[in-house]
Amino acid sequence: MPEQTIAAAVRAAAARLAEVGVPDPLVDAELLVGHVRGLGRGEVQATILRGDSWDEEAGQRFLGLVERRAAREPLQHITGRAPFRHLELAVGPGVFVPRPETEMVAQFAIDALVADASEAPIGVDLCTGSGAIALALATEVPHSRVFAVELSDDAHAWAARNTASAGNLTLVHGDLADALPELDGSVSVVISNPPYVPDDALPRDPEVRLHDPAMALYGGPDGLDIVRVLSARALRLLRAGGLLVIEHGELQGRQIRDLLTADGWRAADTHPDLTHRDRATTAIRP
Numbered sequence: 001m002p003e004q005t006i007a008a009a010v011r012a013a014a015a016r017l018a019e020v021g022v023p024d025p026l027v028d029a030e031l032l033v034g035h036v037r038g039l040g041r042g043e044v045q046a047t048i049l050r051g052d053s054w055d056e057e058a059g060q061r062f063l064g065l066v067e068r069r070a071a072r073e074p075l076q077h078i079t080g081r082a083p084f085r086h087l088e089l090a091v092g093p094g095v096f097v098p099r100p101e102t103e104m105v106a107q108f109a110i111d112a113l114v115a116d117a118s119e120a121p122i123g124v125d126l127c128t129g130s131g132a133i134a135l136a137l138a139t140e141v142p143h144s145r146v147f148a149v150e151l152s153d154d155a156h157a158w159a160a161r162n163t164a165s166a167g168n169l170t171l172v173h174g175d176l177a178d179a180l181p182e183l184d185g186s187v188s189v190v191i192s193n194p195p196y197v198p199d200d201a202l203p204r205d206p207e208v209r210l211h212d213p214a215m216a217l218y219g220g221p222d223g224l225d226i227v228r229v230l231s232a233r234a235l236r237l238l239r240a241g242g243l244l245v246i247e248h249g250e251l252q253g254r255q256i257r258d259l260l261t262a263d264g265w266r267a268a269d270t271h272p273d274l275t276h277r278d279r280a281t282t283a284i285r286p
């Protein structure tokens, strides 16, 4: 069987992915090689530098994955894995792929849990999807107790798989509107990355538009239907002085601050992400 260098395969794949508008074609090509070979990206780069080859079978398998990516299937659905902070989550059809910008949003909740003086501070992640935020809280603040709520059957199944081994994390299948009544008044931090895209604002990227579940994306005419419910529910869950953290779209900061302030929250404040776009709003329960 003829051999091909991995470097040549990566070059051809990156060109193919660039041709169809995949945003980071070389990175994706290298990560797909990593998936085929069971290697991290640094190790893939080392095989390229060494001029390593692979057999036709591996090359064909790689080409099949590249064509799926060229059809704009999310890289994380192809590999079945999504990185989040120090974690790697299992993901696939039916669950929202966790995003890098959410890693920084989670930090607000982690800092608040760490700063909390109680023995076992309680954190709640409403709209948990794959369980990414909840699992980050539970593992990075091991003395906390974390509760995660998810409505979708499919997403809940992914979250169950991802969170099964976290002893301080309880996953609840249900609507955030009436979830966890037994915790009312006792929670230190409520965090949520809710659906917030306005119904008529179709996302540009096909990976998002065609593969993230509609229930994870759309939040009604102005995108804030779930945020309104979240504000009401979090007011009851949190103890006085507890922190609410909401991820949102870059143009929604002012509306969300106004909405929270009208609901009675204190010190509503919007924070930018690393690209200087408004990304999260925090507020304190009076």
Ligand SMILES: C[S@@+](CC[C@H](N)C(=O)[O-])C[C@H]1O[C@@H](n2cnc3c(N)ncnc32)[C@H](O)[C@@H]1O
Residues within 6 Å of the ligand: 096, 097, 098, 099, 102, 126, 127, 128, 129, 130, 131, 132, 133, 149, 150, 151, 152, 155, 174, 175, 176, 177, 192, 193, 194, 195, 196, 215, 216, 217, 226
């Ligand atoms: C944008 S995704 C965020 C997922 C995850 N927290 C993350 O950051 O990757 C929003 C999630 O909220 C869930 N969801 C939508 N409406 C909900 C509701 N009323 N109650 C609970 N979960 C809901 C969706 O199914 C989806 O998994």
